Amino acid sequence: MDQLSAMRVFVRVVETGNFTRAAATLNIPKTTATNMVQALESHLSTKLLNRTTRRVIVTTDGALYYERAIQILSEIQELDGSMSNSQTTPSGRVRVEMAGAFADLVVIPSLCDFYTRYPNIRLDIGVGDRLVDYIAENVDCALRGGTPKDQSLIARKVGELRMKTYASPEYIRRFGLPSHPKELEDKHMSVGYLNATAGRTMPFDFRRGEEVIEVAPRYVVSVNDARSYLTAATTGMGVAQAAHFMARDPVARGELVEVLADWECESLPLYIVYPQTRHLSNKVRVFVDWLAKLVQNLKIEENREQIRKAG
Template sequence: MDQLSAMRAFVRVVETGNFTKASEVLGLSKASMTNLVQNLEAHLQTKLLNRTTRRVMVTTDGALYYERALRIIAEVDELDSSLSQSQSTPSGRLRVEMAGVFADYIVIPALDDFHREFPDIHIDLGVGDRTVDYLAENVDIALRGGQPADQSLIARRVGHVDMIFCASTRYVEKLGMPKHPSQFEDNHQCVSYFMQPSNRSMPFVFERADEQVEINPRYVVSVNDARSYMTAVLSGLGAGMLPCFMVADDLASGRLVSVLPDWRIEAIPLYVVYPPNRHLSNKVRVFVEWLVRLIAEMGLNAKHPLASSTAVGERANRRE
């Protein structure tokens, strides 16, 4: 039995939902597809698919085998590609993970440019701040803020995100403009951000000259998504630390104002992260190179003009 061919047949049946469509994708007869899958089940001594006259359903063992077979096939295809003349035209499915703020503000608006350059690469983009099991979920690459906790992953620093502490005009009108970070443990409040899976709220750290202040602020709401975090700040639920590239328009319009502008907030490093078994992939390589160029073009490898800007705070104070 050609086990790799049988694995390809099984994977296509799972993805298309029936043998007829799978046979068309692979250019085989339906009888050949059926024989390949049956031989694979006999070899594994387990049932991978439940068949009825109308549909094909994956068994529990079949679902587990599908995930692993998908990784094996992808690695074989990538190895073939890296050693073939087709390396100059990378192709295939690319599984990418990143937080919603990076997807919405950085990557998705520019993806059409990437597609024109590499039309044969198809991107499955997972969006969210959750913890990802890269191997189990067959993730090729991720864009992450902050140093990756998993030391087994390959991480390349590609830039940083400058942060600014701000609040809505509605919040300032209600509670006034704070003068010191310690007030957020007393008579002011922040929108809090909690990390998964620990559910631990992140402390806020401010620096000024030789002084450093770390606070665990009072809060009405705590969230675990940057876009929801910004919505909560705009709604007047508290002050918050937000990426400069997210809030530039809202600061310019006056919907948000800079808070404690003479205090510095440390920038968040940006990393491209991928499992060690993906670093030779041609499609991963070209996507990383494109992402690095994009980040540079957006100025995320240089100091953002809004970061630690006293001028922004002075303009906001005059408006108030």
């Protein structure tokens, strides 16, 4: 029995919840995964998993073995990386999730630079603002806006996005300009953004001097995707708060106009998150560092734009 391989299969079964998903993420037949775990149990002379027709349940001994196994496997992976060429030439597949607008407008246009630096890394980019099962879907990391609430994730803050409030000329023609944020609760309509993690439509935050206001805006449509959110705003469905980098082109084309400009919006923090149980391999680390630099460059570009406008 290849004990290390059996340990890897066992860990993946625990993390995914069944043999079928574990086998799929490891690209091996389900029967192979089952036989390897059975061989591991025979070697240890203990039951690690209780199987039912629908799921597997970790035994007390299995839970203890799992905790030690993930530590050992992480240490082996780190040791292999430090003793091989992968430390200087990282390679392999990186599965990452991010919002569609950030992928389209920031990440994908810069990917040639990434592949020039790391030609042996293959990126699988999942696009959308949705809840992710990191283990079952074999996701290495995700770029998310807002402070993460999930305590099972490790979060690294990589920057902040400047937010502004916008409406389309068509909306302004029909309903006029809002003069105060509170009017978004009764006199004006907004586009709602449904946060999948929070399970609710996000409020709008405003600040002017010492005055801070949180508004629960009225809406006739809410979406859970940043690109759809901006599209709804440009077509006149209501007032929206959006990241400056997203709205820059629609503003230049005359599709959006900044409103309530004398009120500042709270910046949106950006985090890269990944599961605590997943070792941050060298290939993932270089992508995370590159992504963090990309966010920093976006902030620098926005600051320069502000200086040009002020001058």
